[in-house]
Amino acid sequence: MCDTCGCNITPGNEHLVSNDGKLARTPDGKKAVTVLRSLLSENDRQAIHNRGHFDKHRVMAVNLMSSPGAGKTSLLEATITALGSELRIGVVEGDLETENDAQRIRAKGVPAVQISTGSACHLDAHMVHDALHKLDLASLDILFIENVGNLVCPASFDLGQHRNATLLSVTEGDDKPAKYPVIFRAADLVLLTKMDLLPFLDDFDPGRAEEQLRGLASKAPLHAVSARREDGMEPWFDWLRAETEALQRRVAAGETLRPAVQPDGARLHGLEREPDDRATGHLMAPNP
Amino acid sequence: MHELSVCNALLEQVESIARDHHAVRVDRIVLQVGPLSGVEIPLLRHAYPLAATGTVAENAELIVEALPVKVRCSQCGAESEVEANRLLCGRCGDFRTNLLSGDEMLLASLELIESAAGD
Ligand SMILES: Nc1nc2c(ncn2[C@@H]2O[C@H](COP(=O)(O)OP(=O)(O)O)[C@@H](O)[C@H]2O)c(=O)[nH]1
Ligand SMILES: [Mg+2]
Ligand SMILES: [Zn+2]
Ligand SMILES: [Zn+2]
Numbered sequence: 575m576c577d578t579c580g581c582n583i584t585p586g587n588e589h590l591v592s593n594d595g596k597l598a599r600t601p602d603g604k605k606a607v608t609v610l611r612s613l614l615s616e617n618d619r620q621a622i623h624n625r626g627h628f629d630k631h632r633v634m635a636v637n638l639m640s641s642p643g644a645g646k647t648s649l650l651e652a653t654i655t656a657l658g659s660e661l662r663i664g665v666v667e668g669d670l671e672t673e674n675d676a677q678r679i680r681a682k683g684v685p686a687v688q689i690s691t692g693s694a695c696h697l698d699a700h701m702v703h704d705a706l707h708k709l710d711l712a713s714l715d716i717l718f719i720e721n722v723g724n725l726v727c728p729a730s731f732d733l734g735q736h737r738n739a740t741l742l743s744v745t746e747g748d749d750k751p752a753k754y755p756v757i758f759r760a761a762d763l764v765l766l767t768k769m770d771l772l773p774f775l776d777d778f779d780p781g782r783a784e785e786q787l788r789g790l791a792s793k794a795p796l797h798a799v800s801a802r803r804e805d806g807m808e809p810w811f812d813w814l815r816a817e818t819e820a821l822q823r824r825v826a827a828g829e830t831l832r833p834a835v836q837p838d839g840a841r842l843h844g845l846e847r848e849p850d851d852r853a854t855g856h857l858m859a860p861n862p
Numbered sequence: 863m864h865e866l867s868v869c870n871a872l873l874e875q876v877e878s879i880a881r882d883h884h885a886v887r888v889d890r891i892v893l894q895v896g897p898l899s900g901v902e903i904p905l906l907r908h909a910y911p912l913a914a915t916g917t918v919a920e921n922a923e924l925i926v927e928a929l930p931v932k933v934r935c936s937q938c939g940a941e942s943e944v945e946a947n948r949l950l951c952g953r954c955g956d957f958r959t960n961l962l963s964g965d966e967m968l969l970a971s972l973e974l975i976e977s978a979a980g981d
Contacts, residue, residue, distance in 0.1 A: 604889065606972070607879060607883065607971060609875070609969045609970060611875065611968065611969050613968065613969055616871055694867075698867070789957065791957055791960075791961070
């Protein structure tokens with residue numbers, strides 16, 4: 575154990591402590607201190623607290639990530655239309671692209687809190703926590719957190735969500751998973767969005783996008799949807815239903831759900847990764 | 863660019879550890895960063911002086927150890943060093959691998975100068 579924060583030593587870092595004397599003091603008053611703590615451990619601590627809030631109210635929290643304009647808000651609108659009478663949905667809006675995202679959601683009759691991110695390029699666990707206290711979690715089954723449109727920064731910050739969904743619109747190019755491995759690797763589910771536009775794009779190959787996703791050792795299901803046409807959305811709805819039920823079962827058993835891939839801090843602090851028992855739905859067979 | 867947020871979080875930790883040890887100065891900060899952490903080392907180095915100004919670590923040397931991406935194959939058991947966007951088994955090519963290292967974003971150690979009073 576690390577004597578500063580009590581976190582675990584992993585195979586990747588144990589050499590730092592095993593080659594002796596890391597707390598050694600030299601005669602000139604210099605002292606070397608081994609820390610081995612995630613740079614974002616304060617955020618991780620807050621994220622665990624947020625997850626506690628969600629679990630207490632049995633609310634499934636889904637973090638939506640994508641580049642700007644990939645269709646997160648439109649996906650939410652179509653999801654609320656289809657599932658609003660079946661599941662009680664709430665939204666935390668952190669996207670700064672369009673000022674009126676929260677209003678678009680409220681117009682659908684569900685509660686939405688807008689986070690003013692200022693110039694931030696990602697949400698962090700503290701921002702989400704502030705928003706949570708403006709929502710009545712007891713009256714929700716699913717909370718969507720629409721992250722800032724950005725394929726880099728949001729992936730490093732745990733918000734306390736149970737699942738990550740990453741969107742890739744067909745107008746962006748099928749090589750995005752290989753260009754932004756961190757965010758696509760973090761996804762528990764990937765949606766190819768704006769599929770209605772595919773016929774007009776000769777250079778987007780959904781098979782290639784999936785092949786690149788599998789190249790990140792991802793077993794996440796990948797589904798092709800058009801929120802505009804409300805087409806292909808059923809597997810996404812089924813996933814939401816199944817994950818919400820899974821969370822409720824877990825919480826009833828005194829456990830929780832965490833994204834399959836976690837920022838390093840969670841692992842360091844001894845949080846187990848889940849067993850690999852999730853079903854995957856493929857457009858094509860993984861290409862070994 | 864989230865590296866500035868990461869640096870601010872780093873310095874909060876460094877200052878708190880320095881306080882615990884009654885340090886008057888931090889001379890050296892050692893980080894370990896893997897490519898799958900999402901933190902770009904050059905951006906981190908660039909952001910560091912901005913975040914460190916006026917802190918006990920203002921003049922500290924920042925050492926960033928870049929860690930390799932390593933996976934273990936769940937099919938054949940081989941361990942391989944791979945590219946961050948191609949996490950396939952180096953022996954059999956299977957995509958069902960587990961990450962052994964490469965997503966770290968760690969404050970590994972500090973070198974402090976203690977005050978005469980000590981702790
Ligand atoms: N053709 C088409 N356009 C879409 C679809 N989904 C979203 N859009 C458009 O893409 C733009 C950005 O969508 P929005 O939902 O605001 O993206 P966000 O920034 O990720 O929340 C808007 O002009 C939408 O109308 C879709 O399924 N098909
Ligand atoms: Mg939006
Ligand atoms: Zn709270
Ligand atoms: Zn293998």
